[in-house]
Amino acid sequence: MKTADPELMRAINRFTVLDKIRRRGPISRVEISERSQLSTTTVSAITASLLDDGLILTRHEGDIRNTAARGRPRVMLELNPDAARVVGAKIATNRIVFALTNFCGEVLSKLTIPVRVDRLPIAVISDLVEDGVRRCVVDAGLSLGDIDTVCLGLPGVVEHRTGKVRSSPVFRETDVNFAEEMTSRLNRPTIVESDAHAIALAHHWFGQARDLDDFVIVSLEQTLGLALLHNGQLFRGAGGLSHNLGDLVLGATLDETVRLSAIAGETAILGEQQASGHFAEAVRLGRGMAHAQALIASRDHPLAAAALRAGEAVGLAIANIVTLFGPPRVIIVGQTLSLGAMFTDSLRQSYAQAIPRSIREVAELVFDESPDEAWAQGAAVVALRELYESPWGTTGPALSL
Template identity: 35%
Template sequence: MKAANRDFTRAVNQFNILNSIREAGRISRVEIAARTGQSPASVTNITADMIREGLIREEECGCKPRRGRRRIMLTLDPEAAHVVGVKISAFQISFAVVDFVGGVKSSLTMPIRVSERREETVADFIEDGVRHCVEDARLRMDDISGCGVAISGFVDSASADCLWTPLKKGRTRIRDLVAERLSVDVYLENDANSVTVASQWFGQGKGIDNFLVVTVEHGVGMGIVVDGKLYRGATGIGAEFGHVVLVPDGLPCRCGKRGCIEAYACDGCILRRAKEMFSRRRGPVPDLETLTIEDVTELARAGDPGLRKLFREGGAILGQGIAGLIQIFNPERIIVTGEGVRAGDLVFGPMRKAVKKFLNREQFEATEIVVQEWGDDDWARGAAGFVLSELYKSPLDKIHRAG
């Protein structure tokens, strides 16, 4: 066998072993060989290299054997590598430093109206945020193996090109600007895809080969995993679930069309419609200049009938769209997440009702719908998780180059 072929085969075997350890948490060499189909000798040799390089470590099994020595288990070393995730939103940029197993070491959120700033200024903010987070995690930039930047819109991750984003007119150079400032590998990815990869590797999608993630925040996004792989579409800009038109000639959407799912179900559109509704009301109303989606949600929970109707309509449209996804993909699980989950049953009661209405019983029962609680650093952690997934493919090269 040629040297190049041997190196490629070893890299594939290494990834499969590393992935098996990640999925299991703790696993023996014998179990790895059974899972991957590799010979025990190959597993022993490759894991010995990984231990020597600090990627994995040995631990004794906690259970007491009937005879002989305790089994030696293998687990990932969280300190093997660190990456940074950055999420660019309409009104803030969030950051997270994440270790080799997806644990958040530090996080930060910086308020900034991104669309009102020059790209160079946004890149400066990102540099400051990353360096602050790295220092807060008691690390150096030399310890960082990569940076993931997540942004809403059409992102061709292969070329690191954002073809369209609602946050800026025209194409964005943000990846190149950040890479120049940080001098590390920078990956640009659609925000929903980033969260999907993080779900697959560390969250509700772990161990599931066919699932979808629907994100609800200022917009509505989606990520698709089919047969264990992230599906992007022919040109890398697929899965734009939020811009599927369900209401012909309906409400205007920020993408330029009318009647999109996002025009009814996302935080931004619910807030806009709430302000329009209050502007037509007589009597005391909230200050429309300072009104937030959090305020609107609390007023709806308190019983405001007009606001409750907005959330109900958004949930019903979202559910109709999800029913369509179930019929097309037949996924094992759909994970609904994002800041929008704060609305709870205001949205997800009508959503589940609509899903059931638009499916037959067999389709409805085949898919589990999970509404995942959302943390402030989850977007940035998702961007970091995408970098980790890249890192696992060739860890020795990328981690050592960073160090």
């Protein structure tokens, strides 16, 4: 348990002010004071310090009040985009996507490497990632030294605190300390994070959850992931791990345990088909879901049945998650959404049937097909949040003695 001293106090208030400036665009000191319960004096002191550190900028225009407002005009404050540069990446089994952003999280350059990595040795994957980061930096007209932090988002079970990847479809090995590896390669602080957590923060900053500090992300990619934002903080579970939704058990007979991944995992949906010809090629290249949608159009295709079953299973799982957490919004993301309405309708219907009556209106389901770039941007946001020096740990490991 952390003890409080003036330093912590300052850190907390500094973060609040910085966060207000980020969220409410250009904003005046008075308004920060009103919205944060801090005195104008304190806000002034903190903003002075932020200006001094070059994290924010002043702008003498953009006052939202009546143009004919009397009195001294407000000086608007906004983030200094150039205060930092970070690189975020999404590593998937069949592609790696990079995004370089400024301090505001705006993408300055991006890069996609369409490569199948899931059977490559770690050294080769590391090479690819290192190369991608370097290219992305060059594309933005920068050099690696200008980058403050790098954050890599990847599927599977990731231990954020240590940077260890417990298990992931992109690595053949388990317990890979990928953060350490990349930090020494790039000579820049490198964070490893679950891809679901990355897209969650992307939605929190820019997407469908800007207005919410509590929501759930269900990520339906090759791996089924879960992210849970609680009070604006990622909830990492007691062990500090990311969650693996695919391991959820849907039902079991005496002999057999049916896990969600066995019904709604990518390979489960697409793999049932005797992959042949054009479609097989698409699957191999990671375009399986998109192509599948076309095939499903003919409703009697066996894929249609698989899509229905997958939607049903995910709907059930989401109902259970809502039962446990009661989030106001559940955002469903990932390639599996490319299956189209047949899948999502089935999901919605199964959810509606499974959600208990008493909390039927608690949560709202939202589907979102963000491009890969958004995931990489989300990873960048993870990196930015470390720079913001949030005084609350993202998971708050309480070390009480």
